[in-house]
Amino acid sequence: MANEKKAADETSTKAKEKASKSSKAARGKAEKASAETRAKRSQTIAAKAASAKASKQASESKGLADLFEHALADMYYAEKKIYKSLPKMIKAANHPELVEALTQHREETAAQIEGLEAIFALLGKRAKAEKCDAIDGILEESESLLEDFGGTAAGDAAIIFSCQAVEHYEITRYGSMSAFADALGLDEAKVHLETILDQESAADSKLSELAEDTINDAAAEYDEDESEHA
Ligand SMILES: [Fe+2]
Ligand SMILES: [Fe+2]
Numbered sequence: 604m605a606n607e608k609k610a611a612d613e614t615s616t617k618a619k620e621k622a623s624k625s626s627k628a629a630r631g632k633a634e635k636a637s638a639e640t641r642a643k644r645s646q647t648i649a650a651k652a653a654s655a656k657a658s659k660q661a662s663e664s665k666g667l668a669d670l671f672e673h674a675l676a677d678m679y680y681a682e683k684k685i686y687k688s689l690p691k692m693i694k695a696a697n698h699p700e701l702v703e704a705l706t707q708h709r710e711e712t713a714a715q716i717e718g719l720e721a722i723f724a725l726l727g728k729r730a731k732a733e734k735c736d737a738i739d740g741i742l743e744e745s746e747s748l749l750e751d752f753g754g755t756a757a758g759d760a761a762i763i764f765s766c767q768a769v770e771h772y773e774i775t776r777y778g779s780m781s782a783f784a785d786a787l788g789l790d791e792a793k794v795h796l797e798t799i800l801d802q803e804s805a806a807d808s809k810l811s812e813l814a815e816d817t818i819n820d821a822a823a824e825y826d827e828d829e830s831e832h833a
Pocket of ligand 1: 682
């Protein structure tokens with residue numbers, strides 16, 4: 604009886620060991636299959652990502668002509684905004700020569716808007732304005748400077764300070780755009796851009812001249828008077 608039980612126990616232990624061995628083997632096989640699958644999957648994902656990147660690059664491929672068009676839409680927005688903001692500056696300006704310079708530049712700005720529309724037409728495109736955060740920021744600052752300094756002895760100096768930031772922004776943009784037009788062989792567009800660039804540079808020089816010849820000194824005299832009365 605005892606021997607039969609021992610034999611039965613041994614059989615059962617062997618069976619368990621065999622079962623355990625085969626399940627280990629099965630697990631090993633499963634683990635191996637899973638590693639292969641993972642490797643295959645990662646290869647498929649990498650291949651898909653590479654082809655998606657390639658097709659994205661193809662669909663989003665942009666060149667200098669696209670950048671030129673973007674800059675054009677950007678400056679079209681900027682000039683329109685400058686044209687609208689200038690009357691406030693003109694109204695606040697005190698020195699007659701400053702009033703005259705700003706009034707003349709507003710007329711030039713109207714012509715510049717037409718010049719940009721002519722470039723759009725040369726490209727066979729409808730004129731469109733694209734929001735320009737840079738000019739929005741410069742003009743916003745101009746408004747707050749006008750609120751702080753408008754009507755004070757430094758009012759005209761503050762107006763020139765603001766307007767020169769606008770002119771310099773325009774000069775940098777039109778300078779780049781003229782070089783783009785040159786590289787793209789857009790000769791007629793380049794002529795328009797150079798005309799605008801000359802006007803911006805002249806406006807900037809005129810403002811420097813007014814500031815350095817009279818307006819800054821007049822504002823500084825106020826500071827001297829104040830310190831004498833203090
Ligand atoms: Fe302009
Ligand atoms: Fe300008």
